[in-house]
Amino acid sequence: MPEVLTPEKLSTFTVALIGNPNVGKTTIFNRLTGLRQKVGNYPGVTVDKRFASLKIGDQNTTIIDLPGTYSIYPNSEDEVIVHRVLNGLDKTSKPDFVLAVVDMSSMERGLFLVTQIMDLGLPMAVVLNMSDTAEEQGIKVKTHQLYKALGVPVIQTNARSNKGISGITDLIGDQMFEQPASFLESDRLLPEQLSTAIQERFSLDNSYQAYQLIRFHDKEPILSHEESEWLRQEIKGADFDIKSTQLQETQDRYAAIQQVLETVVEKTDMKKKRLTDMLDKVLLHKIGGYAIFLGILLVIFQAVFAWSAMPMDLIDGFFASLSASVAGLLPEGLLTDLITEGIIPGIGGVVIFIPQIALLFAFLGILEDTGYMSRVVFLMDRLMRPFGLNGKSVVPLISGIACAIPGIMATRNIGNWKDRLITIMVTPLMSCSARLPVYVILIGIAVPAANIGPFNLQALVMLGMYLLGVVAVLVTAWVLKLVLHFNERSYLMVEMPLFRVPRWKDVLITVYSKSKTFVFEAGKVILAISIVLWVLATYGPSSAREEAIAAVEVPADGASEEEMLDYQHTLESAELESSYIGIAGRFIEPAIRPLGYDWKIGIALITSFAAREVFVSTMATLYSVGSEVEDELTIQEKLKSEVNPTTGEAVFNLATAISLMVFYAFAMQCMSTLAVVYRETKGWKWPLIQTVYMTALAYVSAFIAYQLFS
Amino acid sequence: MRTADTIKKGEVAIIDKILPSELTLNLMEMGFLPGKRISLLQRAPLKDPMAFRLENTVIALRKTEAQLIEVILEN
Numbered sequence: 001m002p003e004v005l006t007p008e009k010l011s012t013f014t015v016a017l018i019g020n021p022n023v024g025k026t027t028i029f030n031r032l033t034g035l036r037q038k039v040g041n042y043p044g045v046t047v048d049k050r051f052a053s054l055k056i057g058d059q060n061t062t063i064i065d066l067p068g069t070y071s072i073y074p075n076s077e078d079e080v081i082v083h084r085v086l087n088g089l090d091k092t093s094k095p096d097f098v099l100a101v102v103d104m105s106s107m108e109r110g111l112f113l114v115t116q117i118m119d120l121g122l123p124m125a126v127v128l129n130m131s132d133t134a135e136e137q138g139i140k141v142k143t144h145q146l147y148k149a150l151g152v153p154v155i156q157t158n159a160r161s162n163k164g165i166s167g168i169t170d171l172i173g174d175q176m177f178e179q180p181a182s183f184l185e186s187d188r189l190l191p192e193q194l195s196t197a198i199q200e201r202f203s204l205d206n207s208y209q210a211y212q213l214i215r216f217h218d219k220e221p222i223l224s225h226e227e228s229e230w231l232r233q234e235i236k237g238a239d240f241d242i243k244s245t246q247l248q249e250t251q252d253r254y255a256a257i258q259q260v261l262e263t264v265v266e267k268t269d270m271k272k273k274r275l276t277d278m279l280d281k282v283l284l285h286k287i288g289g290y291a292i293f294l295g296i297l298l299v300i301f302q303a304v305f306a307w308s309a310m311p312m313d314l315i316d317g318f319f320a321s322l323s324a325s326v327a328g329l330l331p332e333g334l335l336t337d338l339i340t341e342g343i344i345p346g347i348g349g350v351v352i353f354i355p356q357i358a359l360l361f362a363f364l365g366i367l368e369d370t371g372y373m374s375r376v377v378f379l380m381d382r383l384m385r386p387f388g389l390n391g392k393s394v395v396p397l398i399s400g401i402a403c404a405i406p407g408i409m410a411t412r413n414i415g416n417w418k419d420r421l422i423t424i425m426v427t428p429l430m431s432c433s434a435r436l437p438v439y440v441i442l443i444g445i446a447v448p449a450a451n452i453g454p455f456n457l458q459a460l461v462m463l464g465m466y467l468l469g470v471v472a473v474l475v476t477a478w479v480l481k482l483v484l485h486f487n488e489r490s491y492l493m494v495e496m497p498l499f500r501v502p503r504w505k506d507v508l509i510t511v512y513s514k515s516k517t518f519v520f521e522a523g524k525v526i527l528a529i530s531i532v533l534w535v536l537a538t539y540g541p542s543s544a545r546e547e548a549i550a551a552v553e554v555p556a557d558g559a560s561e562e563e564m565l566d567y568q569h570t571l572e573s574a575e576l577e578s579s580y581i582g583i584a585g586r587f588i589e590p591a592i593r594p595l596g597y598d599w600k601i602g603i604a605l606i607t608s609f610a611a612r613e614v615f616v617s618t619m620a621t622l623y624s625v626g627s628e629v630e631d632e633l634t635i636q637e638k639l640k641s642e643v644n645p646t647t648g649e650a651v652f653n654l655a656t657a658i659s660l661m662v663f664y665a666f667a668m669q670c671m672s673t674l675a676v677v678y679r680e681t682k683g684w685k686w687p688l689i690q691t692v693y694m695t696a697l698a699y700v701s702a703f704i705a706y707q708l709f710s
Numbered sequence: 711m712r713t714a715d716t717i718k719k720g721e722v723a724i725i726d727k728i729l730p731s732e733l734t735l736n737l738m739e740m741g742f743l744p745g746k747r748i749s750l751l752q753r754a755p756l757k758d759p760m761a762f763r764l765e766n767t768v769i770a771l772r773k774t775e776a777q778l779i780e781v782i783l784e785n
Contacts, residue, residue, distance in 0.1 A: 070739040105766045109741045137766055250738045286755035378770045382756040491775055492759055496768040
């Protein structure tokens, strides 16, 4: 009989939700925690952890939602998390209890993971979820029998319809988790002497934990050099072969599970045609399937660009007027300037993307939740492969049209490192929404609003810019595939779950929490850079500044309001030109001249290294449009009439505009993306390589574009 | 011995064994085990990957992974 673990109840404790992918873990998590949940990052690793604090009775609990996994031996990045949490490698999120979720219609696979956790010796309980689908398929489970076989509490639920959720709450509240006896005699797996030696040295509880340590000692930087050397010697001394043992463990485990299932599962054969199979006939059809996918993509595109335009305008207007009213309220001075010209526009620059990002997440969430996304993976895998990508790269790339950050974070479930790395490296080439304002202004300047047949020429160029991004993604991925060498086999194993009606509430929760993560992740960086840039744009060598300011003609007394405003703008422009940023712009001018840019554009290139959309506001300041004027048309007019003082030609001719668009399409001008790539690849190597190759690509392509069009 | 990539639509096969490779464990963890019935549900356009029905689940594998699964046709 299982021993009862908690005679005295803990007043605060942590429960981890664990299970295979698609078993309803997240639904259960959402049902239990609602909107209380937070997204954090696992220390040292880069996967979101979702957690929420709950008060059940008089106890404070923390519930953690872990990524889906088939076993405690991790394959992909998100599965590593489960391993780390279960083995207490993350001190902060070591769970007191485990709630293992099993899909009732595929118990065998679910119990595989459950019994592994049992062998680790963690107090736990089992939730048999999706009882409705199981019943439809003629599967019945004798819960009590299963309890007797496993020795841990078992609850049957159907989380979608909320059935059994209160049972889970009670179970957590009463801490009815039980510490199981080990399921598999792991003593058989590991020579006793070796096991005892390891357990003693690392003060472990059982031989399965010792076995885990052997399995992972060289993967995790958890052991000191001396410790892992000792372990290596021990393993060698015992002549222990980990690979064959693990195979043996897998076989033994399944055999033992089979025995349990024989007594607890009743199966009647149902010859019912499944709706999912019929839908798949259409959705995976070799022509129809792609047509439907293309249609869905078009709807998403339409949403991200057209539907989000209005809320984005509102946000834009709000921050402009906020800036203006704060400027009116606070006394004039540097601090006020920092707030109204650095901080508020900085925050605004992040917040403005919320509508697009939320809409995109909503669509991706719905597609994921219905089960369609894995069909996309299935459809696209073969097509992506020649480019060094795989079916799972499609989701990050689609996300990339709104923002590269969530896209890069979505690469985590790509199982092999090479495919994942290539996807990370190319995702920023997808034309994200921050490029849109840049394209809009430049197309407006350079491309006539004529029609070619039924098509608007400007719209065609815009489409061309997006296609250019896609082509760059494919070509670059292909090159990377040839260049990068990893001894790793590319593979694809995806479960295609049953089609389901999306759970709208869950989709909303996901949209909310992901958008929040985006705002804070990207926000931190953009805000910091905005402040630095503001400082560099406000200060300059004092002599140069004084000269520049003195050179601006002060309007005579009684000048009209318009003249005063003009003076203000000219002054601002002169100040910017003589600031440190202005100096930097002049400094890089020789380098960018071959692309058709002058030093003013150089300033914009520098400022928009933080984030592309800064281009517009910099241009507005440089060409003294005035910072309150948010109207893109005004900027366009100004830019169009700008004449190069030495050559007497227009600064923004077709060649320069196209060259600049191409530059913005390819250059890595996004600090936040770099920060995320740094996190995801755990070092500066890849973000640096990415910056160098993208900048080189941008430079060369812009050069070619300029030569072609001039 | 036939491997799973040769299964045609409508055929049902029994998994005989999983050939040794670095993916053997991954396949077994997903439920590809000797004795299980497996059938082909869909082939993606361009014939790859393939979606297999395994018990109550549908799992997509590439041809190269399916070649690791040795099967015996039923009947």
